[in-house]
Amino acid sequence: MAFLALLEADLKTMTHSWVVRIWGLLLIAQILITIPAAASEGTAAVSLSDLLGTFPLIWAIVVILISAGAVSSEAGVVADSILSKAVTRYEYILAKLTSRLLAVIALYLASAITSAYLLSRYAVTSDLDTPGVVYSISLIGMLLVLLTSLAVAFSTFFDRSSVAIVITWILWIAAGAICALFKLENLSPVHILERLPDALSGDYSARAQWEALIGFTFASSVVIGAAIAHYVRKDL
Numbered sequence: 520m521a522f523l524a525l526l527e528a529d530l531k532t533m534t535h536s537w538v539v540r541i542w543g544l545l546l547i548a549q550i551l552i553t554i555p556a557a558a559s560e561g562t563a564a565v566s567l568s569d570l571l572g573t574f575p576l577i578w579a580i581v582v583i584l585i586s587a588g589a590v591s592s593e594a595g596v597v598a599d600s601i602l603s604k605a606v607t608r609y610e611y612i613l614a615k616l617t618s619r620l621l622a623v624i625a626l627y628l629a630s631a632i633t634s635a636y637l638l639s640r641y642a643v644t645s646d647l648d649t650p651g652v653v654y655s656i657s658l659i660g661m662l663l664v665l666l667t668s669l670a671v672a673f674s675t676f677f678d679r680s681s682v683a684i685v686i687t688w689i690l691w692i693a694a695g696a697i698c699a700l701f702k703l704e705n706l707s708p709v710h711i712l713e714r715l716p717d718a719l720s721g722d723y724s725a726r727a728q729w730e731a732l733i734g735f736t737f738a739s740s741v742v743i744g745a746a747i748a749h750y751v752r753k754d755l
Contacts, residue, residue, distance in 0.1 A: 675749055
């Protein structure tokens with residue numbers, strides 16, 4: 520299948536990317552530097568919350584850099600491939616999106632799960648609740664899925680990667696205000712990060728949990744659908 524061939528090739532490109540490699544090294548350094556100090560000074564929930572919070576706040580720019588050039592950076596090459604019918608537009612955009620999602624989520628989960636394990640074992644005050652940890656890691660993961668989807672989508676809308684990067688970053692910064700405007704509190708990155716220590720300790724409502732997970736799934740699906748619908752009709 521063309522999709523699998525494209526996905527395999529793009530994953531190889533991602534593993535050789537200096538941005539991805541440096542990000543992986545920085546995540547390892549973050550664990551080695553912050554976890555020992557956090558384990559001896561604070562509660563496990565607060566320490567893990569601080570670490571997870573770096574993904575939508577600090578590492579978001581890396582996710583955008585990885586994803587916002589997925590399509591626009593290869594505009595000339597993909598035009599030749601699609602026009603020669605070697606691959607369909609649908610297969611191309613799905614392969615690009617899937618490879619970015621796999622790279623981002625793999626690095627995120629490796630960091631989050633490792634940190635959660637170390638803090639649960641060695642923190643002075645271990646107040647982590649297993650279902651709360653699973654829920655919290657899943658919630659931040661859904662945030663990253665939405666961010667990656669947005670960046671790839673804007674990569675299809677604009678021919679210049681720099682434009683896609685800037686617009687995605689501005690929209691991400693404004694996400695809290697947008698959610699507040701439409702009263703979508705459980706989807707607001709700001710609200711999620713504020714409630715994260717409590718959620719990691721098991722203090723969260725089932726209603727908020729399902730609203731967030733369903734909301735992010737719906738939002739990501741709409742973004743991906745819009746990107747695909749636009750790209751299959753785009754004049755290359």
